[in-house]
Amino acid sequence: MLWPNSLFPGWKQVFQRTIPKAEIGYITMHLRGAKLRNDQEYTMDLDSLPSAVQAKSLIQFVEERVGKNLTGDESLFQGLVAHLEPTLYRIKERMKIHNPLLKDIKSDYPELFSLIKEAASDTFSRFELPDAEIGFLVLHFGSAIERANTMEPLHALVVCSSGIGSSKMLVTRLQKEIPELQKLKNISLMDLENESKREGYDVIISTLSLPDSELPHIVVNPFLTDKDIRSVQAFIREQHKDSLLKKRRPISSGTSAAEEPIEKLVQMQSYTNTILMLLGGLEVEEITERGELSRQLEAVCRRAVEDGVIQNAEAVRDKLLERYAMGGVAIPNSGLALFHARSVHVTRPSFTIWDLPEPKDIQAMDGSVESTYRILLLLAPEYGETEIYEVLSAVSEQLIGSRESLIRFRSAR
Numbered sequence: 001m002l003w004p005n006s007l008f009p010g011w012k013q014v015f016q017r018t019i020p021k022a023e024i025g026y027i028t029m030h031l032r033g034a035k036l037r038n039d040q041e042y043t044m045d046l047d048s049l050p051s052a053v054q055a056k057s058l059i060q061f062v063e064e065r066v067g068k069n070l071t072g073d074e075s076l077f078q079g080l081v082a083h084l085e086p087t088l089y090r091i092k093e094r095m096k097i098h099n100p101l102l103k104d105i106k107s108d109y110p111e112l113f114s115l116i117k118e119a120a121s122d123t124f125s126r127f128e129l130p131d132a133e134i135g136f137l138v139l140h141f142g143s144a145i146e147r148a149n150t151m152e153p154l155h156a157l158v159v160c161s162s163g164i165g166s167s168k169m170l171v172t173r174l175q176k177e178i179p180e181l182q183k184l185k186n187i188s189l190m191d192l193e194n195e196s197k198r199e200g201y202d203v204i205i206s207t208l209s210l211p212d213s214e215l216p217h218i219v220v221n222p223f224l225t226d227k228d229i230r231s232v233q234a235f236i237r238e239q240h241k242d243s244l245l246k247k248r249r250p251i252s253s254g255t256s257a258a259e260e261p262i263e264k265l266v267q268m269q270s271y272t273n274t275i276l277m278l279l280g281g282l283e284v285e286e287i288t289e290r291g292e293l294s295r296q297l298e299a300v301c302r303r304a305v306e307d308g309v310i311q312n313a314e315a316v317r318d319k320l321l322e323r324y325a326m327g328g329v330a331i332p333n334s335g336l337a338l339f340h341a342r343s344v345h346v347t348r349p350s351f352t353i354w355d356l357p358e359p360k361d362i363q364a365m366d367g368s369v370e371s372t373y374r375i376l377l378l379l380a381p382e383y384g385e386t387e388i389y390e391v392l393s394a395v396s397e398q399l400i401g402s403r404e405s406l407i408r409f410r411s412a413r
Helices: 011-015 021-033 046-066 074-092 102-108 110-123 131-149 164-177 226-246 260-280 293-306 313-326 386-401 403-411
Strands: 154-159 181-186 203-206 217-219 284-286 336-343 350-363 369-381
Touching: 046 074, 046 110, 046 131, 074 131, 102 110, 102 131, 110 131, 154 164, 164 181, 164 226, 203 226, 217 226, 260 350, 260 386, 293 313, 293 350, 293 369, 313 336, 336 386, 336 403, 369 386, 369 403
Parallel strands: 154 181, 154 203, 203 217, 284 350, 336 369
Antiparallel strands: 350 369
16 A cells, blocks of 8 residues: 555655654545545546446346336436445445434435345445445435436427317327426428427427337327327336436537537547457457466466567556455456456557456455456556546446346357
């Protein structure tokens, strides 16, 4: 561990006295346990993988119980990852945790508190989260469930082939029966072809099929039967679900309108180059070295030197072991371990897959021990382009994102 004295040469001068190493270590422990949060565009760092795995597990557990789409809520996922990282460190170091809102949270959200406590018990099977931490998690999930319950109104165009009278009647019934629909507007089939007429509207409700429609649409009876009402309600829920899954925070580059296309092309080229470099080494190979994990990782690193990916096998091996010492790297219940490192000795990004000669017990991201037979190795330069880390993070998220992804990497097909 790097002590703050080595990180900040002026430490002694600031306090005008010599600080004992034990005290410096205690302060360092609190700094590491502090909740550091960046509200700008979030990209999951490779070191956040254990927290991300547990965040996904919590979300899936709660989603199944409350029947709300929470998996697509990026704000919830990012908030949980940012919160869990220092939380797990505090618990590991047995640091006291205080939540001044705990009493109010238990009083205002008793059912959700019980549910989150159950979800935490299922996810963190090796240790118990104190009620103070459960309370903080309740705030995260409470906000997400509130977002899922609050659907933004949709603006709809109404196309009717039966005349103005029936068209107006259809609009009136839609307004009465479907309050989620707002800004309803009658429009003719001819006007529908005019792009400006469609601007500002989300969906089309029509009495005739529109095979070439650019906007999502549903066909109903001009007199809007009870069956039609249920169909429109289901259609609206689907549109909200899609919009939630596709929702992305806009990225502000700070460039002018003229520079933006060039900036995007350069960024796209960087993404493409990174992906091509990763695909170039994406083969399943065997580690012939037997014995200790450190020797097997060194063998893999020596091969990476031969391939021009790294310059110093021992240094990168030490980085991998250093990261492993900080927390588990095996993906729970998968037979896979994801080793990763950033180093000045890595010349280009790399993603390789290695089969062990025999299964090896490796600590998992949830604190358990996983019988592992395949190693996934992600390597990145210490100082590379932002796009490199975004691609590697995307690969990491794919690994933990679904059982289908894990099955694919297990089978290597």
